[in-house]
Amino acid sequence: MHQPDTTPRRSIYYDYRVHPAWTPPSLGSPPARVVVVGAGPIGMALALDLARHGLPVLLLEAQQQVSEGSRAIVFTRRSMEILQQVGADRAITAAGLPWRSGNSFFRGQRVFRMEAPHDDNDRFHPMINLQQQYLEEALLDQIAAQPLIELRWGQKVTRILRNDDGVGVRLEVDTPGGLYEQDAEWVVACDGARSELRQMCGLRMEGASYEGRFVIADIRVDLPLPTERLAFFDPPWNPGNTVLMHREPHGIWRIDYQLPPGETPEQALAPESLKARIDAQLAMIGHAGAPWEMDWCSVYSARAMTLPDYRHQRLLFCGDAAHMLPIFGVRGANTGWQDAHDLGWKLAFVLKGLSGPALLDSYSHERVAAAREIIDEASKSTRFMTPPSRGFRLLRDAVLSLSLSQPFVGPLFHWRTSRPHDYADSPLNSHDDDDALFGAGPRDGAPMPNVRLGPDQHLMDHFGAAFWLMHFHRDGAVPQALQAEARRWRERGVPLQIVAVRSGGAAADGADVLIDDRDGRVHGRYGVRQSGSCYLLRPDQHVCARWLSLDARRLERALCRATAR
Incomplete structure (x- = not known):
């Protein structure tokens, strides 16, 4: 019988609550x-x-x-x-x-920001x-x-x-x-x-599993440092390895430090080991003797x-x-x-x-x-942070040495942070739209870019759980043929909304949402230069088609493809 831990977890800043377990009824659980x-x-x-x-x-x-x-x-x-x-x-x-x-440091010098x-x-x-x-x-x-x-x-x-x-x-x-x-x-x-x-x-x-292990330690300590990513390469107290620091809310700092080869998680998490290394890191950044308190720690490997x-x-x-x-x-x-x-x-x-x-x-x-x-990207970062072989370590150490006097190597410290993914080869993208004719704006497969519309209003605020047809025009109504095609898809049960992005002063009949873009911010960010241009966005806000001009038949083909019909 499954018996999860019902003792509230210990923390110096967060109050854990134990939720009651669901008990199956005698008649079983419905499908x-x-x-x-x-x-x-x-x-x-x-x-x-x-x-x-x-x-x-x-x-x-x-x-x-x-x-x-x-x-x-x-x-x-x-x-x-x-x-x-x-x-x-x-x-x-x-x-x-x-x-x-984010900042990268080597031998007390910032070598990349x-x-x-x-x-x-x-x-x-x-x-x-x-x-x-x-x-x-x-x-x-x-x-x-x-x-x-x-x-x-x-x-x-x-x-x-x-x-x-x-x-x-x-x-x-x-x-x-x-x-x-x-x-x-x-x-x-x-x-x-x-x-x-x-x-x-x-x-x-x-894929690959890397040998390097890291300790994660959450400590409460008062450090007068900004909220930025801090990376320290080859620190004197941890030679050949890497240390990361992040500020968290509630006075907590996260310290991730790499372990030397052969050290077990049990050895790494021993209180005396944790204290010696955290004290050494605080001393290295100029805060020797700063009082700190441990909240949580663990060990992980890069995969x-x-x-x-x-x-x-x-x-x-x-x-x-x-x-x-x-x-x-x-x-x-x-x-x-x-x-x-x-x-x-x-x-x-x-x-x-x-x-x-x-x-x-x-x-x-x-x-x-x-x-x-x-x-592919993460492997490059990981090989730099935790060189898997003597050859990679020689290359990494050469970069570290050069970074002290040669700014051109700084970008090699880039950690290639997570980014929105572009589904350029998605089978849901239209193959006969005008994507190649646009000189700017998000291409097919890209996530939609946001645009500020007011003090606390943005374009994405208007987009929910539906397909969205953005119709850019100077004035007048959304064409009747597009309105009729949208109705046909709604009658089939497919949620489809029309967003009129208006640059002129006239009302936009036939739109579910009206965006007033008299200053041209939306037009500019979407690379639209002519009235009648359209974007079709999936419910996850990725572009699946765009046109310089659109008729009902092209919209139908795009929606069929985007819904894998």
Whole structure:
């Protein structure tokens, strides 16, 4: 019988709450349309995304508390745009620490500084720091207010009894109150890097596992330093290795330091070892003797691996259950949310009968390609942070030495931070649109760029769980033929909204949303120079077609392709 820990976890800044375990009724659990296994940041975001598309979701979590320790702490602008869609952004921005700069140091000298792009059109900062517990709490608040989501705590999936494309999935679930069986049309594994569902299916990841180990230590200490990423290469107290530091809310600092070869996690986490190394790091940055208190610590290894396919019959994989990525460059949770945002609308369309299961093949196509792209980038960062061989170490040390006098090597310290992925080769993109004729703006497959429309109003604020046809015009109405085509798709059940982006003074008849763009900010950012140009955006805000001029037939072809009809 599954018995999760019901003792509140210890923390010097966060009050853990134990949630009551769900007990199976004597008649068993009714079938579910979709079951999400794992109520971490990715599983909760996916459940909320499915619910905003009108789908009931059963969310199973083996534990009875939110995660222990800071874990994922850096969230990118694209992640915040996704979290805005599920209503969690305001709580995170209110509690988090925004930042945009990173510094790399060698022998007491700053050898590289990077500033992430940020301009007046962006609602969110490039990065924001917040401990994972608070982020999960923000998502839990949204789930509590969402009647379509049932969250069951203390539910451990122990077996997959059936996984049949024609019938669905049957899970065996263990709880403190006993075993039960749960049927579902589809199951999504969001159960993390050690995914038991992945192991039950006998699926293996492709990629590399690096030898270098790092300690994560969350300490409370008063340091008069800005909220920036700090990286220290080859420090005197940890020769040949790397140390990272991040400020967190509530007076907490995160220190990640690399271990020498052969040291075990048990040795690394011994209190005397932790104290000696943290004291040495504080002394190195000029704060010797500063009093500090440990909150949480752990050991991790860098891995760059992915499943080759994220769909296994009626079981789908998302987040760390689908891939394991080095944390350098804040890739873990930030990549997982892009998985969830891609999967959410597609699974909803399949469950509603608006598309066939082939639409889910595009999820795997897009996100496996994204993971492999990240792995390629992350591997470069990881080889620099933790050289895997003597040759790589010689190259890294040469760069370090040159960096003291030669600024041109500075960019080699770039950690290639997580970024929005561009589905340029997506099978959902139109192949006969005018993409190649645009001189600027987001191309097919790219995420939509945000635009400031007012003091607290942005373009993305108007885009929800639907396809969106942006019609740019100087004046007049949206053409009747486009209005009629949009109605036909709505009658089939496909959510499609028309956004009129108006540069003139006349009203825009036939639009669901009107954007007044007299100053031309939206036109400029989307590379639109002529009236009648259009963009078609997917429910996850990625462009799937754009035209200099559009007729109903071209719109129909684009929507058929985008819904895998």
